[in-house]
Amino acid sequence: MFNLSKLFKSVPETLAAVDLGSNSFHMIIAHWQNDSPVIIDRIKEPVRLGFGLQDDGSLSDEAVQRAMECLQRFGERLRSVDAGSVRIVGTKTLRSINNASEFLTDAQARLGHPVEIISGEEEARLIYLGVAQAIEPGKDRRIVMDIGGGSTEVIIGRGMDPEIKESLNMGCVALTKRFFGDGKISRKAIKKARVACLQELEPVRDDLLDLGWSECIGASGSIKSVAEVCTELGWTTGEIHRQNITDLIDQFAEHGNIDLSMKGLSADRQPVFFGGLIVLSALFESLQLETMVASDWALREGLLFDLKGRFEHKDIRDDSINKLVARYHVVSPRVGQIEKTVEDFLPQVTGDWELNPEESLQLLKWAARIFLIGLDITHSDYHKHGAYIAENVDLAGFSRSEQAQLSALVLSHRKRFPVKKFPMDNEPLLRLSIIFRLAVIFNRARRNIPLPEIKLVAKDKQLSLNVSTEWLENNSLTLADLENEVRYLSQTGYSLFLNDSVDDNAAS
Structure with a gap:
C-alpha cells in the first residue's frame, strides 16, 4: 500500500537492497551475523538507463526494455525474500523522467516488491x-x-x-x-x-x-x-x-x-x-x-543498514519528523490528542477498508505530529504551507512518494477536500485522510477535553460515525464541523453518516 517497511519484532534472517542507478542496476542479498551483513548474493547489470533519457524527459523504448529484462531476472531471485525485507530505490535518472509512475508500476510487477524514488x-x-x-x-x-x-x-x-x-x-x-x-x-x-x-x-x-x-x-x-x-x-x-x-x-x-x-x-x-x-x-x-x-x-550497503534500523525501531524517519517539528516550533497538546484518536479510529475500519494497520498508523501519527508546521509561516491557509514544506523539505529516510503522502494528509486535513490536488486514485491514502480529518475535528480545542465513545463502521465508500447525541448537543461546534464534513466528503465520492447505520442507508 505504502512504500513503508513492515514492522517486524526482530531483524529478518535475509535482507535485500536494490539500487536502480543511471549506469548499472545492483542487487545485494545478505544474512545478518554479529551485527554485520554477510553478503550471500551480489548481482550487477550495466543497464545504462541514463543513456536512454531523452530531451523530453522520457525514456527510450530500448532503455525501458533493458531495464525490465534486468528487473525480471532480479525478481526471480527476490521471490524467496519476505515482503518488507527488501528495499529498492531509484536514483537520478528515475528522478528525472516524466513517466516515472508508469515505469514504477512495471518495475514493481517484475520485482514483486515496492520501488521508491529517493531524493539526491x-x-x-x-x-x-x-x-x-x-x-x-x-x-x-x-x-x-x-x-x-x-x-x-x-x-x-x-x-x-x-x-x-x-x-x-x-x-x-x-x-x-x-x-x-x-x-x-x-x-x-x-x-x-x-x-x-x-x-x-x-x-x-x-x-x-x-x-x-x-x-x-x-x-x-x-x-x-x-x-x-x-x-x-x-x-x-x-x-x-x-x-x-x-x-x-x-x-x-x-x-x-x-x-x-x-x-x-x-x-x-x-x-x-x-x-x-x-x-x-x-x-x-x-x-x-x-x-x-x-x-x-x-549506497546498497547503506540501504541494508537503514532497513535493519527500521526493524530495530531505530528508524531515521522518526528522527527526521522530530527535527521538523522542532524546526517549525510545533508545540500543541492537540498533537498527542490526535495521535490517540487515530489509534482508536484506525482499528475500527482497518479490515473493511483493507488498510495495513502498522503502516497506516505510522503514517497517520507522522501526519499528526507535523500537520501544524505551516503555522510557523502564517495562520491563513497554514495547511497549504505545511503541505509544501512536508513534500519539499529534506527528510532523511523518506522516499519522495512517502513525503508526497505526508504532504497530501497535511493538505487535506481541513476545509473543503482538495480533490484537484489530492491523489484521488490512491484509495488507501484517501481513506486515511478521512480518518485523519475526523480525528482533527474531534480535537479542535487546545484543551484536552475527554472524548466520548466513538464508533466507526466502514463499508466500501460509506462510513457511519456513532457518538452520544447528548455529547454532540453539548459540543455544538464539533457537531457543526461534522455536518460540514458530510458535505465535504460527498465531493470525494464517500458518504459520512452521523449516528446512523451504513446498512440502513444502503438499504434505503
Missing part, C-alpha cells in the same frame, strides 16, 4: 551510511564522494552523522552522453566537460572547504575503477593521487577515443570510464584534493 539528499545520506559502516570510527571529519551515472554525491560527516549532503548534476553516463557521445575525445571537449563540472561544484565549493575534513573517501563504480587501474598500472597500492588522474586523462586524449583499453579496466566500465574520470578530476581540482582512498561499501 537521501541518496547522499545512504551512501555516507554505507561508507561509514565500512571504515574504522573516528572523531575527525571525512569527505565522501560517489560518482554515479547521473549525479555525484558529496558528503562531509563525522562518525555516522553526515553534516553536509550535496547531490550534483554530473555523472559518468550524463557527461559521456553530453560531451563524448560519438566516442571521440579532444582537448577541446575535455576542457568543456571539466568546466561544466567545475560550474556544478562552484555553488557548494566554499561551504565544503570551510567545514574541512581530514580524510577523503571515494565510493562506487567510477572511483573504484580508477583505483583499480592505478593499482594494475603499478602507480599506487589502491589509493588515487591527483597526478594519476592527470596521467590517465593524457593517455585517453592521446588515444582520441573512449575505447582505450588498459589494465584493470573492465569491459562493462569501459564506455563510461572516461566520463567518470573527468568528474573525478573536477572534484580534485575544485576541492583541492591530493589523495583519495576507495571504499568497498556505498
